[in-house]
Amino acid sequence: MDRKQCCVKLSVQPSRGLMDEKFIVLVQNALPGSQLTIRALHQCEDGHSWEAFGHYTADTTGTINVSEDPSIGGTYSGVEQMGLLWSFRPIPGSKSGLRMRKKNIQTPMEVTISVYQGHQTEGFADLVPFSGVAVERWYMAPGVRRIPVTEGGLNAALFLPSGPGPFPGLLDLWGGGGQLVEYRAALLASHGFASMAIDYLTAKITMETGKMVDNQYFETAYRVLQQHPQVCGSKIAMIGLSFGTSITLKMAVYSEVIKLSAAVCISGSHVQPVDGSVEEILRFFQKNGEKTRFSEKNEVIWRDLLLPIPTDPSLKVNVGRLQCPLLLVVGEDDQNWPSQESALDIKEMMARAGNSHLLTVLSYPNAGHLIEPPYTPHARSSTFKTVEIEEKVMCLWGGQTVEHSRAQEDAWKKMVVFLRENLYGGRKPTSFSHL
């Protein structure tokens, strides 16, 4: 080992942070002008290893500050404060089609950040770094409580913020892959919303009888949330991604029971048989299955299944009847759903109906379908299994990594502000410097 560099000091501050908080990675005491690689390593729950790294040159004081200095190579380049997280990719030799998702959100994501001599691109496992630190990234803030919800046959988890409450509520829905996906709800609870993540495609009744849930399932979830002593029943919003958008728009417009104060729809569409059940909507998509396309790499492209946007009003949620603010988040390179075309049509419908003041559209060039919380590694494609098909397919989601990552950061920030404004009401919120 080069003795002169033996006391290179690496620090990451804060060493424990929430998933959407920034950190500062600092190298000190390096030889001025020396070339160094800063690398992040993470082993996820299913055993796969992910890495990200940047190539730097120490300045005249022997310092590198990742939030101020440019990376000149690696998995990211330029001045990228959080590049070591969002540019994570599976280590060489991993199987293809991986996507990083945390299942157990009560423990932190553990990342090891190390600094190596020279500009390295591979073989890190055989190198000894100068220095390494451990970093924890949490979905749950201290004091946030997780409560499983099973009444009425629900497969759900409620996350309550710390404090006496009462808190505005949030129903959180994901897409066609089913399962109970909790991490976004946990993170939103860390921002003051009583958030209930709901599995509506692989609930107990569906697993046992094969039948899809009906509208009552969602209304039960809404009622459970509304009646919780720490939830403000008159301030409940819904957030859906992908197929979750279909459910959210449906409930927002047609439900007699669910009265939303706001809705957030990410990467989805309003195209569906009007007020159809979950079963009916899925069958509608399947009917158009022959419109499936394939990329040169044989990845499945499903965005055409709902195109062209129909003119028949019985095939679209009547967004002109919407009575609450709606935030649409669109990745313009979405290869899975026609979210951009749908957003344009929604805008037109609302303009004609006179309620477009309720609509905000965030549209991101070169962002794909999976618009996740900040710094989530971008998956342009991954293996995917929907509840309707037997085998896994390689699904093309779309998006270019740098722009997709920026879109995630920007959309999240604006989404939290949108939810605060509509659920906490009154004054305009001020400082979100930690986002």
Added chain:
Amino acid sequence: QKRWGNLQAVPPILSITPSRALVDEKFQVLVENLPPGCPVTLHSLHHSEDKDDWEAYGHYVSDHRGVVSVTEDLSFGGTYTGKEPMGLLWSMRPVPGSREGLRLRKINVCTPMLVNISVHSGHEDFRDRTPLASALAERWYMAPGVKRIDINKQGVQGTLFIPPGPGPFPTLLDMWGGGVGLLEYRSALLASRGYVSFSLDYLRSEHLSADVEFKYFEVCAIYILMNHPQVIPDRVGILGISLGSMVAFNLTAYSTIIKVNVVGKISFLFDAVILWIDSDETVSLSHFHKAHFDENNYMSWRSFALDLIADPSNNVEVGRINCPMLLVNGCDDQNWPTVETAEEVSDALRHGSQTRGTPDNQGSVTVCFSVILLWGGHTKAHSDAQEDSWRKILSFLQLHLYHSPSVKAKL
């Protein structure tokens, strides 16, 4: 009953950023969504390991946007006043009705200190109302990846903390004061800042009635430490506080074992020497019973210690110390006459370097104020001192143990 509190239908939002931090890191406490010009009280509460409740509070008034920022705004009263971003921690004191003589010190360093911060409406009698909002902060002594190892080897007992990473690391021998058993939190925090740190237990009950052998430290502690694979043997320092600094001083000045390794060795201590020992190199604890009690019935050893210092045969030959030294002392230290002794030490070092002309003697740096516990239940001046001195200590350590021109010259 669902209700929003005394104010309005919309609840305020209290946020702590970051919500998880090391104990020497700052946080920002922010309350939003209040009505403008609203009097509120920010209250912190900690339930200690000894099952006592500690609290601090500040009275604030929200601005025209309905915001209270503890970082930016002034507290009008409570346990702290003025602009005090960390006031909710350092001004903590036992809640009314607690038992006497409490001191806030964490024993289990593997778990965080939990502090609940809440906002209440009003100033007077704020406690009578339930909080409008609250949030929990975790304050950690151990950074992720720091390893804690119990050491019981060749009669040496203590706790070793090793930073994450490949190592090896510059190392510190951490000597606490008398009468409190083994305290690990400073070592845990130093390991979180990149130093292997060994909290040495040298005052176990079986030793209290006998003289503690110098040899114990010298042969066992230093030798074991210096041979540890994660330790860089020529980058070892000693920290001592109170009684510990006396031991540290003696080790540095008199130890022959240490002298062998002293080439390139750098050591330092804080809190000035509080007792000069005699030349047979044993520490005599029998002197300590000669304390006096002040009007509050608190014990002070200051006056008898001054007598001891006045007798030169009691003094450690400071000129023999051959490395950079940082002295941190409290100008109002009633426990030991640290200011007087620091001055003597400075004089002796200056004189020594003039007569011997050794370029290696880096002299001393004297910094006022003492360090006991970061942000834990003390007055404003003391806390400012703690923040300031801790920052300077970390800089001093980084300069001399991570990066020192004299070390580089010797390599």
